[in-house]
Amino acid sequence: MPTVDTVRGPVEVSDLGRTLMHEHVFVLSTEHLQNYGDGRWWDEEARVADAVAKLTALHATGITTIVDPTVWGLGRYLPRIQRIAGQVGLNIIVATGLYVYEELPHQYTYRGPGLLLDMPEPMVADFTRDIVEGIGGTGVKAAFLKCCVEAQGLTPGVERIARAVARTHAETGAPITVHTSGPAESGRLAIDLFGKEGVDLTKVVVGHAGDSNNVDYLMELADTGAILGMDRFGLDLFNPTADRVRTIATLADRGYADRMVLSHDANCFIDYFGAAHDEARAAVASNWHYEYIGDEVLPALREAGVSEAQLEQMLVHNPRRYFSRGTP
Ligand SMILES: [Zn+2]
Numbered sequence: 001m002p003t004v005d006t007v008r009g010p011v012e013v014s015d016l017g018r019t020l021m022h023e024h025v026f027v028l029s030t031e032h033l034q035n036y037g038d039g040r041w042w043d044e045e046a047r048v049a050d051a052v053a054k055l056t057a058l059h060a061t062g063i064t065t066i067v068d069p070t071v072w073g074l075g076r077y078l079p080r081i082q083r084i085a086g087q088v089g090l091n092i093i094v095a096t097g098l099y100v101y102e103e104l105p106h107q108y109t110y111r112g113p114g115l116l117l118d119m120p121e122p123m124v125a126d127f128t129r130d131i132v133e134g135i136g137g138t139g140v141k142a143a144f145l146k147c148c149v150e151a152q153g154l155t156p157g158v159e160r161i162a163r164a165v166a167r168t169h170a171e172t173g174a175p176i177t178v179h180t181s182g183p184a185e186s187g188r189l190a191i192d193l194f195g196k197e198g199v200d201l202t203k204v205v206v207g208h209a210g211d212s213n214n215v216d217y218l219m220e221l222a223d224t225g226a227i228l229g230m231d232r233f234g235l236d237l238f239n240p241t242a243d244r245v246r247t248i249a250t251l252a253d254r255g256y257a258d259r260m261v262l263s264h265d266a267n268c269f270i271d272y273f274g275a276a277h278d279e280a281r282a283a284v285a286s287n288w289h290y291e292y293i294g295d296e297v298l299p300a301l302r303e304a305g306v307s308e309a310q311l312e313q314m315l316v317h318n319p320r321r322y323f324s325r326g327t328p
Helices: 030-037 044-060 078-085 122-132 156-172 187-196 215-222 241-253 277-284 292-303 308-323
Strands: 003-006 009-012 065-068 091-097 144-149 176-180 204-207 227-230 260-262
Touching: 003 091, 044 078, 078 091, 091 122, 091 156, 122 156, 144 156, 144 187, 156 176, 156 187, 176 187, 187 204, 187 215, 215 227, 215 241, 227 241, 227 308, 241 260, 241 292, 260 308, 292 308
Parallel strands: 065 091, 091 144, 144 176, 176 204, 204 227, 227 260
Antiparallel strands: 003 009
16 A cells, blocks of 8 residues: 655555645744744744644544645744644645745755756755655655746746756656646646646646636646645635635536545644734634634535535545555
8 A cells, every 4th residue: 555754654545534635734934933933923832732732623623634735935844843743643744845936046046957056956856855865854754746836927937946846756756736826827837837847747736726716727727637726715815615615516517526625725823914813814814724624615515516425535535546656
């Protein structure tokens, strides 16, 4: 039976169970935190305890795995996640890659093939190390790759990252989640590039596809074999829940339940909202939390005609298939 690496070590894919495919534990800027957080809006012990409580509550609802695409650009810091994973029952799967919409981090701008510091693509080396050896000396291995193609499209920096992700996928077999813009339909650009790079498109989640209700666009993506990330439930400002539900029900009715996964893109703490975090966030997006799908979305999907078997497909079988890989 194939296994997938989690923060606590390898788990058989058949044991992943009900899986939310795009949730963060924390979304931070490391420099913001280190320079402005302490004593103002960040208390390390309190934040860890809060995350343990929120993830424990999520686990109690029957979710047994979360897939966390927090990479460089979103404040990835594995020692903190390890502390939390050691105190919760659910599995946390972590990622490697880069979260930028336009420009490369300067650390890669001048290093690479044909650049000032001429060398093989350093991003491929760094991403591969995270997958094969583990992240930052923790021994925790990333199990998937993450990059972005936002409304700005394939800027030179974004394109270089996407190609590095594709090559790391080819070398390691790790699947890919790409952040896209639903309104700009940038999933098309990502899938086109990955296809040309020889990526197995059945191993690609088009993140935030569910921000779109253009069923023709979504079917076009799914027909390549890619998986649609219906993964921002609770972010009603990007697409109201009723519309997200109707779109999923339509696609399920047309036979696409095997190409969709569900999630919130939520977190325990994001460094936008200050010390009174949960109250400030609730004022902006009251439904944006880990338990909204269980509480409200699954009943709404059933009401819209989505069957129990289709829900199980989206929550259990599609994540299991995505993380099932042999050695390349
Ligand atoms: Zn996200």
